[in-house]
Amino acid sequence: MFDNLGIVFALTGAALSVILAGMGSAYGVGVAGQAAAGVVTEDPSKFGKVLIMQLLPGTQGIYGLLVAFVTLNNIGILSGKPADLSGAQGLMILAACLPIAIVGLVSARHQGKTAVASIGIVAKKPDQFGKAMLFPAMVETYAILALLISIMAINAIQF
Amino acid sequence: MAVLQMQRISICGLKKDRKAILEKIQSLGIMEMNQVAEDEQGFEKMDTLNARISFEKKAQTAEQALAVLDIYAPKKKSIFASLEGKPEIEKSKFNQAMDRKDEIIKNAAQILKKERSIAETKGNILKLENQIEMLDPWLNLDVPMNFKGTKKTTLILGTVTPDVTTDMLYEKLAQEEQLEGVEIQTVYADKDVVSLAVLCMNTEAQAVEDVLRTFGFARPSRLTHWIPAKKVEMLETKIRMLEEQIVETENVIAGYADAREELEIISDYFRMRAGKYEVLGTLPQSERTFFISGYVPEKAVPVVKKAIGEKFDCVLDIEELKEEEEPPVILENNAFSDSVEGVLESFGLPKKGEIDPTTVMSFFYVFFFGMMLSDAGYGALVALACFIVLKKFPRMSKSMHKSIKMFMFCGVSTMVWGILFGGYFGNVVDIVSQTFFGKTVTIPALWFAPLDNPMKLLIYSVGFGLVHLFVGLGMKGYMELKEGKILDFFCDVVLWYIFLAGLILLLIPTDIFASLAQTEIVFSPFMSTLSKVLAIGGAVGIILMSGRDNKNPALRIALGAYDLYNVTGWLSDALSYSRLLALGLATGVIASVVNQMGSMFGKSAVGVIGFVLVFLIGHTLNLAINILGAYVHTNRLQFVEFFGKFYEGGGKSFEPFKADTHYVDIKEEK
Structure with missing residues (x-):
């Protein structure tokens, strides 16, 4: 029984990385978008700058998609010939997906809040855009590290 | 790569020439005003506030009139309007407008008056509509109210x-x-x-x-002596009349559309005069003479001498800056490096005594950006688009020109990296050949494909990062040598170089590195001894020397040990460069996802159309989000990791007294 579930575990991992990281990014982009909309009502000329700020927490969702895609590709779901995974191998892939899933969720939420604060900087001091952009980018570092580990782990699992 | 040397120019001239001299300085636009506090007797500052306010008001009138014209006689603007920059006009045209300035301002006032009358009429219509609304419940009454x-x-x-x-x-x-x-x-x-x-x-x-x-x-609060339905009819006729009146007024305003250019010129004219009077108010003046002082870049000094010293009766005094003065900063770099000046400015210009890191940064910037985006197709697209924009809109603002030039270079670098990694819109060649021609064709990577061997690229990424960081430390050393601090140079820079080199050499033959690099590197006994000597020697040196300002030996050692702890900072800095790999992978993988989705329509006419649609939309999105990512994270690597080693910033930018126009540039007569 357990050994038949390998592909299910692997698919769960791919699903989690899209779901959790996507949820985080949706939240982050959402709150940043609210702040951005507020700035644009006052000064439409800042649209370009605040749009960039709003997009910053969106990358985690993309990282999640990326890991999910690499996983689906590796386990052969996309080509219609699912690999014959043992239960242990399936769980390994699931574990490999967890870093980007969990860190993606949490870091995107925090990056969203930081982006809101940075949009505040842009609203008051548009010339400080370069510095303002840096604060949300700092948060993203950890999503990138998680992505790195997820991808390397998935690529390293042999079956 | 340099911060331009500034000099102070002081001009003492005759009062009758003051406006002419100021105008000349304004049109040259190479001098930042900085008056020396003159408390000498006989010198007084002129009160120009009223004149200035009246000029600003006129400039505003013209500007408001232009805004009104934009509503009623909109000028067609292309979506690239912000790239076009200000048009250049002949001096003679400017002078013509200047001669008619009162008339033009009158026109502007007229336009504003018409606009106000429209607003009033609209208010009246609203009142009438309210009256109609109040009559609503009585419409069926067939006697007067x-x-x-x-x-x-x-x-x-x-x-x-x-x-x-x-x-x-x-x-x-x-x-x-x-x-x-x-x-x-x-x-x-x-x-x-x-x-x-x-x-x-x-x-x-x-x-x-x-x-x-x-x-x-x-x-009811209001009683009319008409039958309500009749009254409503009368009110509606009145509203129609007023509406016609509005349309008429709007047409009158639209008739002023030809005056737009004149209004623009005159608005700029008054803005320039306001600027001139603002400076005039800060100048110390005596009964017959006045005094101007300010910063001029050293190489522009002869221009000022020629334009002012030789044309007017005045004394022109040039002096080097004093020790305690903080001159404004203006950067000068070669045509390649000046494109990233905007990035440096957004961090902060070099403060006094710091060197301009633009040139060194520019190479790393373009290198890292290309590595993060790393797709030949995307790179070619970006470079081409930027090149066309640069050629097509030569009059765009200088900072805009620089940023677009920067993206052009970054595009070229992206293309090169794409060829090295074998990415052409992801794997579009493979997918298209496989889906539509039934035979898989792959353009091989010139170096290697990152997804096949991510560990190798990770090691290279961190390696490039270490080079970047070491150059940063080197810049610190260069600055210290320039200031003659040999001991600081040795303790803060050379010892760290020795220590870190030793650590890296120690790391290479270990199992961990071998498993990462998938090859085992064995050092000769000499090399392994050398690495130990370097690491231990460096560490001891740092522990002994870092706290050298402290007399107390115990405290000195403690501070040294604390400084040695910074090695963890180096570790996290170096690992931070793994984003080079991660972002590069992200671009490539998402591009592949797009191609794969496009190919799902199969091999048919519909399939081709579907593929093209998915290709266009998907790659546009991927390009946009990854350019943003590459831009943000390249900036981060420069600002946090690289500048963290040597650069603080905080200089004041050079803001010359110049014609601060909004709409037009005036061509100087030769």
């Missing part, structure tokens, strides 16, 4: 809430008060209000109304 009644009867008009029915009223009137000669008619009813026309005997009128009041009966 102020109709009192006949000889014997009285008409009472009024409204009640919808929960009051006529039956209730009749009942109350008849049964409780014995008022029988009453006729109640419902004129209008909706969910908010019911209007009633009540006819009763003159003698009972007061009593009837009192009873009705207990039901919340209220008389």
